[in-house]
Amino acid sequence: MDFELPAHVIEFRNTVKRIIREVVTPEMIDEMHTSGTFNSYALNRALAKEGLLERAVPGMGMGDPLELWILFNELEKSGAPYDGISTSIMVAGVVQQVGTEAQKKAVIPTVTSGEALVCMGYSEPDYGSDVASIVTRAVRDGDEFVINGAKMWTTMAHEAKWLILLTRTDTEVPKHKGLTMFILPMSTPGITVEPVHTMGTERTNATFYDNVRVPVDAVLGEINGGWRTMAVALAFERGVMGGTNVAVPLLRHFRKWAAQHIGNDGVRLIDDTLVRERLARIAIDNEVAKLLTQRSAWIAASGGLPGLEGSMTKVFASEAYQKAVRWCQQMAGPAGLLQFHEPTAAADGWIEYDSRHSPVTTIYGGTSEINRNNIAERHLGLPKAR
Amino acid sequence: MRLGLTDDQLAIKEVFAGFFGKESTPAVVRAAEPGGFDANLWRRVCETGAPGMGVAAGMGGGGASLGDLAVVAEEFGRNIAPIPLIDHQVAARTLASLGSARTDVTDGETIASLALRPAVDGSWWLVPGGSVAGVTIGLDGDELVAVESAPPASGPRNHAAQALADRSTTGARTVLASGDSARAAFDRASNEWKTLTAAALVGIGDQSLHMALDYVGTRIQFGKPIGAFQAVQQSLADLPILIDGGRLLAHKAAWAGDNEVAGIKGHLDIDDNDNSDFAVLAGMAFVFNADGAAHATDRALHFHGGYGFAEEYDIQLFYRRARGWALVYDDPSRECVRLADAIFGPRGSAA
Numbered sequence: 001m002d003f004e005l006p007a008h009v010i011e012f013r014n015t016v017k018r019i020i021r022e023v024v025t026p027e028m029i030d031e032m033h034t035s036g037t038f039n040s041y042a043l044n045r046a047l048a049k050e051g052l053l054e055r056a057v058p059g060m061g062m063g064d065p066l067e068l069w070i071l072f073n074e075l076e077k078s079g080a081p082y083d084g085i086s087t088s089i090m091v092a093g094v095v096q097q098v099g100t101e102a103q104k105k106a107v108i109p110t111v112t113s114g115e116a117l118v119c120m121g122y123s124e125p126d127y128g129s130d131v132a133s134i135v136t137r138a139v140r141d142g143d144e145f146v147i148n149g150a151k152m153w154t155t156m157a158h159e160a161k162w163l164i165l166l167t168r169t170d171t172e173v174p175k176h177k178g179l180t181m182f183i184l185p186m187s188t189p190g191i192t193v194e195p196v197h198t199m200g201t202e203r204t205n206a207t208f209y210d211n212v213r214v215p216v217d218a219v220l221g222e223i224n225g226g227w228r229t230m231a232v233a234l235a236f237e238r239g240v241m242g243g244t245n246v247a248v249p250l251l252r253h254f255r256k257w258a259a260q261h262i263g264n265d266g267v268r269l270i271d272d273t274l275v276r277e278r279l280a281r282i283a284i285d286n287e288v289a290k291l292l293t294q295r296s297a298w299i300a301a302s303g304g305l306p307g308l309e310g311s312m313t314k315v316f317a318s319e320a321y322q323k324a325v326r327w328c329q330q331m332a333g334p335a336g337l338l339q340f341h342e343p344t345a346a347a348d349g350w351i352e353y354d355s356r357h358s359p360v361t362t363i364y365g366g367t368s369e370i371n372r373n374n375i376a377e378r379h380l381g382l383p384k385a386r
Numbered sequence: 387m388r389l390g391l392t393d394d395q396l397a398i399k400e401v402f403a404g405f406f407g408k409e410s411t412p413a414v415v416r417a418a419e420p421g422g423f424d425a426n427l428w429r430r431v432c433e434t435g436a437p438g439m440g441v442a443a444g445m446g447g448g449g450a451s452l453g454d455l456a457v458v459a460e461e462f463g464r465n466i467a468p469i470p471l472i473d474h475q476v477a478a479r480t481l482a483s484l485g486s487a488r489t490d491v492t493d494g495e496t497i498a499s500l501a502l503r504p505a506v507d508g509s510w511w512l513v514p515g516g517s518v519a520g521v522t523i524g525l526d527g528d529e530l531v532a533v534e535s536a537p538p539a540s541g542p543r544n545h546a547a548q549a550l551a552d553r554s555t556t557g558a559r560t561v562l563a564s565g566d567s568a569r570a571a572f573d574r575a576s577n578e579w580k581t582l583t584a585a586a587l588v589g590i591g592d593q594s595l596h597m598a599l600d601y602v603g604t605r606i607q608f609g610k611p612i613g614a615f616q617a618v619q620q621s622l623a624d625l626p627i628l629i630d631g632g633r634l635l636a637h638k639a640a641w642a643g644d645n646e647v648a649g650i651k652g653h654l655d656i657d658d659n660d661n662s663d664f665a666v667l668a669g670m671a672f673v674f675n676a677d678g679a680a681h682a683t684d685r686a687l688h689f690h691g692g693y694g695f696a697e698e699y700d701i702q703l704f705y706r707r708a709r710g711w712a713l714v715y716d717d718p719s720r721e722c723v724r725l726a727d728a729i730f731g732p733r734g735s736a737a
Contacts, residue, residue, distance in 0.1 A: 001453065001637040002388045003662070009387075066387070077658060245659060252657040255730060271733040276726035277719050283729050284635075284670045284722075286659050291389075291634035292627075298389040312627045372623035373616075379626055380599055383614040 003294070009066050012055070016074040019046050024080045032081035033340060033353065036203030039084030039117060039159060047071075048114030053085070057112060058093035058236060058300065068093075068236075069297035073290075077248045083202070084117045084156050090236045091118040091164055095183065098221040098229055103183060107162055116161035119186070121151035121207060122230070128152070129370050131166070132175045132227060136209060138167035138182065145169070145182070145219075147190075147212040153364070157193045157205040160186050164233075165209075170224055179226030182218045189213075200357040235300075235307040237365050244293045244317035246361070247324045250354050251282050253347035254328045261346070264333060278327045285320035292316055308379050311371035318361040319368060325351075325358040389634065395457045398450075402458045405434055406465035412700045418468035421540055422549040423518050428469045428494065436471060437494030440479045445487040447478070452578060452640040452647075456585035460633070463589025466707050470515025470549055472582040473499045477523045480575040481532060484562040488521070496520040497537075500575055502715050505555045514714050516551035517541035523562070523575070526555045530568035534558035546710020574646075577668035581643060583711060584636040584671035588629055590711070591675070591682035594704045595625045598686035605691070612689070621685055628678035635674050639667035656729050669725045676712035683708040 005013070023046045032038050047053050055063025056071045068089070075082035092111045095103050110116035127134045136149025147167055157163065163186050170178030186193075190212035196204045221229035258269035258279075269275050292313040296306035328351050329336040338345030339352050346352070362368045376382045391399065409430050418424040431437065440455045441447020450458075455475055462471050477498035478491050490496040501510035501524025510516070510524045517540055523532050535557030541550045563571045599622070602613030612618050642652050642664040652662035661667060683705040687694035694701050712718065727733075 001390065001634075001641055003638050003641050005387055248657075248659040255656075259736075270730060273723055276730065276733075277722045280722035280725040280729060281673075283656055283725070284674050287638075287661055287667075287670055288631040288635055288674060290659055291638060292631050294387075295389045295630075295634060298387060309630075312630060315624075316627045316631060369620065372620045375623040375626060376619035380595075380619075380622060382599070382602070382619050382622070383611070385614055385616045385619055 005066065005070075006064065009064050009070060012052070012063065012067050013070045013074060015050060016047070016052060016071055019043075019050065019052070020074060020078045020080060022046070024078055028081065029079055030340070033201055036197065036201050037084075037156075037159060038081045038202055039156065040081045041114065043080060043082070044085045044114030046114075047085070048112060053089060053114060054108075054112035056089055057096055057108065058090075059096040060093075060108075065301035066297050068300070069293060073245055073293065076243070076245050079249045084159060085114070087120060087156060088116070088118040088160075088162075090233060091120065091162070091183075093236055094164070094229060094233045095220065097232055099183070100217060102217060103220065107183060110161060117156050117159050118162040118164060118183075119154050119156040119160035119205075120233075121154050121157075121163055121165040123152045125150055125152050125206075129367055131230070132179065134166055134168060134179070136165070136167050138169050138180055140169070140216075141213075143216050144213050145180075145216065147182070147209045147214065149209050151207045151209070152196070153204050154193070154207040155202070155204040157186065157207050158195065158203070162186065163191070163207075164220060166226055166230065169226075173224070176227045178224055179230075180223050181220040181226040181229040182214055183220040184212075184214045184218045198360070200360055201353070202357070202360075231307065232305070234366065235305045235310055237310075243361065243365065244289050244313055245286065246354075247282060247286050247289070247317075247321040250321070250324055250328060250350070251279065251286060253350040254332070255279060257347040257351075258331070261335070269331065275331050278331065282320075282324040282327065285316075285324065289313070289317040289320060308374060311366070311374045312379075314365060315362075315368050315371045315375075321361055322358045325354045329355045391457065395454060398454055398457050399461060401434070402436070402461040403464070405431070406461050406467055410465040410467040412703065415466050415468055415703055419547040420543045421517065422468050422544075422547040423470070424468045427467060428497070428518075431467075431469060431471060432494035437474050438478055438492035440475045441482045441487060441492050445482045446489060446492050447482060447487070452581060452643040453637060455582055456636055456640040459582040459585035460589040460592070460636075463586030463711075464593040466590065466593075466703060468547070468549075470497065470499060470518065472579065472586060473515035473519075476500050476575055476578045476582065477519075477521065479578065480523055480571065481521075481562070483574075484530075484571055486532065486560060486562055491521060498523065498532075499553075500524065500579055501553065502576065502579065508555050510553045510555065512542075512550045512714060513553045515549050516553045517549040519553070522553045524553075524555070525568065525572050528565050528568055529561050530563045530571050531555065532560045532562055534560075544710065546707045546714070548707075548710055548714060550714065573665065577639075577665050578643060580668040580672035580715070581636060581639040583715070584632065584639065584668075584675040587675035587679035587708065587711060588633045588636055590704050590708050591625065591629045591632065591679040594679075594683045594686035594701065594708070595622070595629065597701055597704070598622060598625075598689050601690050601693075618689055622689070625682045625685060628674075628682060632671070632675040632678045635667070636671045639664065639671040642667045654729065663728070666725060666728050669721055669728070672712070672715070673718040673721050673725070676718040679708035679712070 169180040299306040332346035335346035340349035439448030439450040443449030498521040499515035499519035504525040654663040
């Protein structure tokens with residue numbers, strides 16, 4: 001195997017790193033934690049200005065396909081507010097793959113210029129893991145569809161210009177075969193957004209659809225082919241788009257703090273064997289999470305769709321992150337309880353923050369159990385158990 | 387960048403999967419217990435050229451890279467072959483790299499082994515392959531030496547039925563290196579050993595998973611195969627993650643080791659998760675796969691129910707070796723503490 005990145009990808013990575021250095025400030029990160037909106041237009045525009053966003057969109061052919069992984073991996077490692085742009089680039093890739101020419105022309109440039117975000121309406125109040133059972137209805141009316149229903153976890157809906165929306169268009173066929181995905185402006189009449197605040201500060205939303213009328217050409221993919229569109233989106237989401245190396249900044253924050261902090265036994269934490277073993281284990285898991293992600297990126301870059309590999313990466317990385325967070329908070333002792341801006345907080349409050357953020361990572365983007373079902377059925381060939 | 391095997395490596399894999407699958411059956415493995423060595427299998431493996439395949443072509447070997455050897459090691463582990471192949475390959479490479487290649491070692495006529503710990507009071511403790519090796523390489527004070535002496539032919543009975551033995555530093559003795567270069571050559575050899583052992587543990591884990599899948603697919607309880615129950619499925623679904631992740635890590639270590647030979651220096655920036663350092667990757671691969679193989683064999687044995695505990699079933703052979711092949715070196719947690727020195731700097735160092 002050869003793990004060396006091609007020279008032009010290293011150059012791309014260096015450009016991303018430079019932009020992060022120039023644009024991402026502690027104030028920007030602080031603002032994201034205060035507002036709960038993990039997005040920065042200043043950062044998005046800076047990336048767009050040097051052409052990095054359009055190069056990262058899967059299938060556009062503007063850059064090396066590995067650059068999608070590189071872009072979000074660098075943003076994630078830096079702790080920058082990137083949730084908004086990562087979702088948006090992913091949807092731009094879905095539009096590129098299954099959208100009409102008109103959709104590509106309307107949506108993609110607004111995303112790659114750093115001006116617009118896209119949010120995703122999949123889950124509903126009563127359907128999360130069993131997303132194929134959703135009941136938000138889209139009913140054909142001449143050249144239009146009329147949509148009624150409600151969605152949960154529509155993160156960035158309060159900022160986004162676009163929405164992709166999974167609906168039921170046929171109730172007479174098996175559940176996976178009656179779904180249709182739409183892409184529509186958030187400004188379409190009949191959509192309302194209610195905030196949902198989370199333990200991790202990050203704001204998400206509930207969204208409601210009351211006789212929302214969209215033209216037939218807002219269908220993304222095929223009518224009743226919504227599940228296929230979902231599969232494309234999930235393959236990008238799990239394992240390539242970030243979320244798999246979040247323990248890298250955790251380790252960096254903790255190790256720097258532990259070098260300055262004397263523990264309860266009078267030993268500097270970084271010199272304590274109990275700490276050193278666990279930090280080494282976190283570093284090992286970080287390397288493995290990176291390699292699994294790199295494999296997904298390599299498969300995608302080689303023309304494959306790394307759905308199964310993405311499931312494996314997502315389960316490993318999110319569970320390793322949760323373990324690392326638990327260890328770091330425990331190793332920090334009482335300082336691990338203190339929040340941002342408290343003077344004696346461990347790692348300026350990052351450890352406490354990670355402890356609030358980490359629970360969601362084995363839930364969103366497909367729970368660990370759903371991903372393990374995928375692995376058991378599709379990789380191990382075990383019988384369907386649901 | 388290529389995160390799969392090359393065409394050449396796929397061919398190597400096919401050859402050695404075939405060889406070990408045919409020659410190192412569970413019956414052969416069982417017959418070699420408790421001594422852990424099958425002389426006939428060693429003769430047969432010598433015919434494949436495997437013992438010297440990692441020695442440079444210019445020194446009479448096969449010129450294989452560490453990456454190629456990792457491919458062989460995984461198949462070796464998959465069939466838990468009762469021969470000290472990894473120990474020998476590493477010892478043969480070490481001799482050659484220090485200008486002391488021996489034809490009898492490269493050919494496998496004389497078995498060579500690597501003492502994993504420096505000698506204490508003139509003795510190397512529990513050398514893997516030590517009960518059959520005619521040449522032992524190891525650290526003795528500030529010298530790296532090769533000692534030729536007759537093997538004891540048997541060693542202590544042990545958990546993994548490995549061909550272990552304590553070996554004396556006295557005998558026909560060749561100094562291979564001394565001082566800093568002895569330490570460097572020994573570290574290099576240890577890192578190769580950890581890398582290839584990690585790859586062998588991937589093979590053990592992967593084979594255990596397949597044995598578990600065969601069993602849960604045919605064992606009927608409550609009217610259906612137990613593999614149809616989610617409790618069993620969810621637990622088994624972890625294993626390919628550990629195996630695939632472990633294989634990538636072992637191969638990354640091998641890649642870094644091959645780069646080092648080619649004069650391409652690795653680097654480590656843990657804050658950026660950017661790591662191409664051979665020693666660190668070899669230690670990581672050892673720890674991750676020691677734990678991974680232990681977990682995989684634990685789950686695979688467990689899902690065999692009581693039969694997994696029965697001597698008659700093969701899974702117990704894998705369970706014991708998953709632990710023994712790693713522990714003959716050391717506790718993975720202790721290796722983590724050593725890794726911390728390399729990753730975060732020694733104790734007392736500045737931030």
